[in-house]
Amino acid sequence: MKLKMAFLASTLAFMTVSGVAEAKPVKIGVALYGLKAEFMQLWAAAAKNSPEVKSGTAVVTVFDGRYDPLVQQGQFETMISQHYDAIIFAPIDADAGATAVESAHTANIPVIGTNTRANTDLLTSYVGSDDVRSGYLEAKAVLDKIGCKGNVVIIEGPIGISAQIQRSQGNQKALAECPTVKVLEMKTANWSRAEAQALMEDWLTRHPGKIDGVIGQNDEMALGAIEAIKGANLKVSDFAIGGIDGITDALLAVKAGEMTSILQDANAQAQGSLDVAIRQVVGDSYKPQSAIWQQYPNMPWAGGTAKSYNVPWTPVTPQNVDALLKMRQ
Amino acid sequence: MTTQRRYHYLHVALELLKSYGIITAFIVLCVVLSIVSDYFLELQNILNILRQTSINGILAIGMTFVILTRGIDLSVGSVAALAGIVAASFATTSSIAGMPGAPYWAVFATVIGILTGMVAGGLSGTVVSRFRVPPFVVTLGMLSIARGLTLLYSGGLPVPDLTPRFRWIGTGEFFRIPIPIFVLLGVFAVSWWVLGRTRFGRHVYATGGNPRAATTSGISVGRVRLLVYVISGGLAGLAGIILAARTGSGLPQAGISYELDAIAAVVIGGTSLSGGIGGVTGTLFGALIIGVMNNGLDLLGVDSNYQQIFKGLMIVGAVMLDSTRRADSH
Numbered sequence: 001m002k003l004k005m006a007f008l009a010s011t012l013a014f015m016t017v018s019g020v021a022e023a024k025p026v027k028i029g030v031a032l033y034g035l036k037a038e039f040m041q042l043w044a045a046a047a048k049n050s051p052e053v054k055s056g057t058a059v060v061t062v063f064d065g066r067y068d069p070l071v072q073q074g075q076f077e078t079m080i081s082q083h084y085d086a087i088i089f090a091p092i093d094a095d096a097g098a099t100a101v102e103s104a105h106t107a108n109i110p111v112i113g114t115n116t117r118a119n120t121d122l123l124t125s126y127v128g129s130d131d132v133r134s135g136y137l138e139a140k141a142v143l144d145k146i147g148c149k150g151n152v153v154i155i156e157g158p159i160g161i162s163a164q165i166q167r168s169q170g171n172q173k174a175l176a177e178c179p180t181v182k183v184l185e186m187k188t189a190n191w192s193r194a195e196a197q198a199l200m201e202d203w204l205t206r207h208p209g210k211i212d213g214v215i216g217q218n219d220e221m222a223l224g225a226i227e228a229i230k231g232a233n234l235k236v237s238d239f240a241i242g243g244i245d246g247i248t249d250a251l252l253a254v255k256a257g258e259m260t261s262i263l264q265d266a267n268a269q270a271q272g273s274l275d276v277a278i279r280q281v282v283g284d285s286y287k288p289q290s291a292i293w294q295q296y297p298n299m300p301w302a303g304g305t306a307k308s309y310n311v312p313w314t315p316v317t318p319q320n321v322d323a324l325l326k327m328r329q
Numbered sequence: 330m331t332t333q334r335r336y337h338y339l340h341v342a343l344e345l346l347k348s349y350g351i352i353t354a355f356i357v358l359c360v361v362l363s364i365v366s367d368y369f370l371e372l373q374n375i376l377n378i379l380r381q382t383s384i385n386g387i388l389a390i391g392m393t394f395v396i397l398t399r400g401i402d403l404s405v406g407s408v409a410a411l412a413g414i415v416a417a418s419f420a421t422t423s424s425i426a427g428m429p430g431a432p433y434w435a436v437f438a439t440v441i442g443i444l445t446g447m448v449a450g451g452l453s454g455t456v457v458s459r460f461r462v463p464p465f466v467v468t469l470g471m472l473s474i475a476r477g478l479t480l481l482y483s484g485g486l487p488v489p490d491l492t493p494r495f496r497w498i499g500t501g502e503f504f505r506i507p508i509p510i511f512v513l514l515g516v517f518a519v520s521w522w523v524l525g526r527t528r529f530g531r532h533v534y535a536t537g538g539n540p541r542a543a544t545t546s547g548i549s550v551g552r553v554r555l556l557v558y559v560i561s562g563g564l565a566g567l568a569g570i571i572l573a574a575r576t577g578s579g580l581p582q583a584g585i586s587y588e589l590d591a592i593a594a595v596v597i598g599g600t601s602l603s604g605g606i607g608g609v610t611g612t613l614f615g616a617l618i619i620g621v622m623n624n625g626l627d628l629l630g631v632d633s634n635y636q637q638i639f640k641g642l643m644i645v646g647a648v649m650l651d652s653t654r655r656a657d658s659h
Contacts, residue, residue, distance in 0.1 A: 036476075036582040041485030159634075185630065193576045194583060198381045202627035205374045206366075227577055231380075231500060231507075232373070249489050249578055328425075 026058040026086065026281045028274065029079040031100075033092035033116060034067040037191065037220070038247045039266055040090070043115065046270035047088075051289040058278055069096030076100040080107045086277040089123075090115040094162045098122075110280040114273045117162045124280055127273035127309040131163050134262050134313050135170020135217070138242040140177075141260040141315070142213040145240035148178040150212035153203055154186040155196050155221040164188070167217045167244065184211060189221045196224030197231075204232050212240065219243035219250035222259050246316055251325050254316045263314040263324065268292040272299075272309055279304030350650050351599050351614045358618060362625040369628060376507060382620035383509035384409075384568045384575075386613060388587060389594035390520050391564030393612045394557040396595050397524075398537045399604030400457065400464035402558060404471035405565040406587030408449045410580070411479045413569030416442025417488040417579025420495035426488040426579075435494035443566040449475055450562015454555035468558075472588070479581050488579035499574025509571050516564060520609045533557065537604025593640060594619055597647040618643065 030047055032040050044062045052058045063079075065072040069092055079087055080103060087104055089111050091097025097118035104111045105122040113126040142152060154171060157164035175181060185203050189196035196216065203211065216222030222243030229236050236258045243250050246263030253259045271290035279286045284303065292311075293301050299309055316324060362369045388405045395402045419438035421427040432438075449471060456467045501508040524530040535543040536553045544550050568587075573579045598615030600607025619640060626636050 035480065035485060036585070038486055187627075187632075192582070192585075193578070193580060194572060197576060198377075198623070199627060201377045201381065202374075202624055205368050205371060205377060206628050206630075208368075223578075224576065227500075227575070231575075247487075249487055252489060 025056055026278050027084050028058050028060050028086050028088060028277050029075075029084040030060055030062045030088045031065060031072055031075050031079070032062060032090045033065040033072065035062075035064040036067070039245050039264065040115075042266040043090075043270050046267040047274060050271045050274055051291075052271065052274045052278060055289060057289065058274060060274070065090075065092055067092050069093045069100075072097070073100050073103075076103055080104060080109060084109060085281045087111045088273045088277055089113055089118065091118045092116070092161070094119040110277065112273045112277045112280070114269050117166075125273075125276050125305070125307060125309065127269055127276055127311065129264050129269065129311045129313055131166035132170040132173070134244045134264065135167030136174050137170070137262050137313060137315060138167075138217075138244050138260065139171040139174035139215050141262075142215050142240045142242040143174055143178045143181060145260075146181075146212045149180050151182045151184045151207070151210050152213035152215055153184050153200075153207075153211055154215045155199060155217060155225065156186060156188040157217045157221075158190045159188050164217060171215055171217070181213075189224065191218050191220055193220040193224040193227075196221035197228045200225040200228035201231065204228060204234070214239055214241045216241065216243045219245045219247045219261055222261070223249055223253060226253060226258055246314070246324065248325070248328055251316060251321055251328075255318065255321045255325070257318070261316045263316050265292075265311050265314065268296065268299075268311045272311060275301075276304050276309065351597065351611050351618070351647075355614050355618050355621070358621055358625070362621065362628070366625065366628045369625065374624070374628070376505075376510070378617070378620050378624045379510045379513070380507045380575075381624065382616050383507075383513040384572055385587065385590045385594060385619065386513045386616040387516050387564050387568040387571070388591040389598075389612045389616045390516055390609050391561035392588075392591045392595050393598075393600055393607065393609050394520070394524075394533060395464070395561045396537075396592075396600050396602060397533050397604060397607060398554055398557050399540070399602075400554065400557065401468060401592070401602075402450070402453070402561045402565075403465065403468040403588045404449065404453060404475055405561060405568075405591055406584035407472045407475035407479065408446050408562055408565040409569030409572060409584040409587060410582070411449065411475045411482070411569070412442040412446040412566030413573035413583055414479050414483050414488055414579035414581060415445045416495075416566075416570045417491055417573045418482070420491050421488050421579075422492060423488070423490040426483070426486065426490075432492045432495070435492060435497070438495055439498065439570055442570045443563050446566020446569065447559050447563040450558040450560070450565070451555065453562070454558030457558065458551040458554040483579065483581045485581055487581065488573075489577070491574065491577060491579075496574045496577060499571050499576075509575065512567070512571060516567070517609060517613050524608055529553070529556070534605055537606075539605070590619060593644050596644055599647065599650075602648075615647075 047060050053060055063075040087109055094117050098120035101111050101118050101120045101122050110124040113123045115128050184207050189199050214225045222241050226236055241259040243259055243261045246261050250261040254261050271292050275288040275290055288301050296312055368374050392402055416438045418428045419431055419433045419441050422432050453467050453471045456462050457464050498508055532548045532553045535548055536550050540550050572583050594615035595612050597618055598611030622639055623636055
């Protein structure tokens with residue numbers, strides 16, 4: 001009898017939930033760490049123009065975390081009190097992010113991580129790209145170009161941010177494969193093109209003629225280094241320069257043969273995490289709507305319940321750069 | 330007798346340090362760096378320092394006008410980004426990011442950028458002078474408004490592909506000397522003349538020194554207060570244009586927290602935050618000290634975290650020197 005009641009109740013509950021989900025669009029809050037740089041802007045635009053939103057399955061509200069963990073915490077409180085169905089989260093800080101995830105978990109709201117890591121196992125799923133991998137790939141591209149010998153400099157992201165830590169790990173992994181290569185300098189330019197430019201100018205003075213490669217942990221900083229080299233009347237082609245993210249200016253620089261870059265697919269992260277989030281709310285009847293699941297056969301949908309989806313990196317080459325640039329317009 | 334003479338020398342040295350403290354500190358820093366680094370005195374390095382200082386120097390000179398009237402302009406970094414991206418949109422060959430009809434003449438784009446800065450400064454100045462809202466609050470608001478407008482205007486994306494003519498403002502050279510250095514020196518010379526040799530300059534000092542006395546002696550304090558923000562905004566616009574021309578793109582995230590370096594340069598340069606005392610010569614050297622220090626620590630391979638600590642110590646030290654100096658004169 002008791003069992004029967006419980007069964008009835010849960011069936012009823014399930015029917016109401018699925019009924020509601022079909023009648024009203026799924027309300028998804030997207031908490032991004034900050035909207036000042038191009039990558040997160042591309043991410044937000046991809047979410048707003050996604051098939052999930054266009055078909056009316058979901059409504060998406062994007063919150064700008066303004067690079068402040070406290071601001072993100074407040075936005076979580078807002079989303080919880082307004083009963084969002086699911087939250088997609090790119091934390092500015094892995095540990096502070098964990099606290100925010102806990103509060104949503106307590107309120108029974110599924111949280112899908114994306115782009116940056118949170119130090120918690122309460123995330124329902126994670127749809128992002130492995131930054132250790134990108135750090136390895138970009139350093140390897142630079143080291144390959146200089147023939148695994150000579151001197152390099154590394155321009156790091158803001159110290160302590162998960163992308164900086166992981167890309168550094170990847171950088172070091174590639175450097176370990178070329179033990180004769182010397183790292184002349186390693187310093188942060190806080191993701192900033194202008195800061196990296198000044199830093200590189202000073203390094204070119206300190207190590208005249210000795211720098212063979214520049215490992216920039218993002219494209220902005222690699223581009224700053226290129227401007228410094230041009231400003232010092234040196235030939236950019238004499239340097240191997242690598243960046244990460246595939247922002248538009250970097251694609252243009254790859255096209256001009258000035259650097260290498262590795263595209264982080266904002267579109268796949270955004271639409272992938274949206275599909276996973278909607279699946280959590282709607283249930284296993286949900287079919288993913290984004291084309292990215294066809295685009296990346298190595299990232300199977302797996303019923304939408306995998307703990308982690310690893311969005312692959314795409315090295316930008318002279319062969320694919322025109323196609324990638326076209327997608328930006 | 331010898332003790333007395335020694336005391337005398339010490340006294341003279343102390344006096345010199347107090348009156349020309351900033352220049353003495355600058356020289357000492359340069360001497361030390363030229364001893365410990367072989368590259369410091371190379372022509373290319375000196376040009377690098379001056380070029381890297383130009384943007385902060387221009388912002389700080391504008392800030393000096395404002396601080397001399399007891400005000401503050403926290404919006405210069407955001408206004409620089411806004412003006413930079415607006416100017417860039419007039420000077421780009423990219424069809425996506427540009428204004429219809431772009432690229433226009435570099436001169437036209439530059440003028441538009443500077444005007445953008447002046448309008449932003451004028452709005453802050455109007456609210457400060459007409460509605461008596463504290464400058465700290467008004468320009469804090471403008472910091473946020475200008476950044477929001479920048480992101481709105483650009484859609485958060487950089488404005489690339491600037492014309493070579495426009496980029497010349499940031500990357501060009503004249504007799505091997507980078508153009509931004511000439512711009513900085515030009516701005517300095519004009520500001521020095523305006524503050525030291527014109528009626529408006531005297532009014533700026535009078536407004537900051539004692540606003541009530543200035544009003545009774547027939548100075549339009551409100552007009553002076555408005556104009557200093559217009560100057561600060563216009564120079565922030567100019568700095569933003571150089572920044573865009575130097576990096577090769579109008580960047581929406583440019584100039585974040587630049588106001589702090591500008592204020593630091595003014596304060597290290599000996600201009601008093603309580604108004605009326607100081608000038609652009611000190612500010613120029615204040616900006617140079619920050620530039621030399623950043624460069625020197627890069628050349629020596631010192632961790633960048635120390636840079637911030639040194640800068641902080643220098644700001645507090647400069648204000649301490651300023652307050653002992655004023656205690657002496659009373």
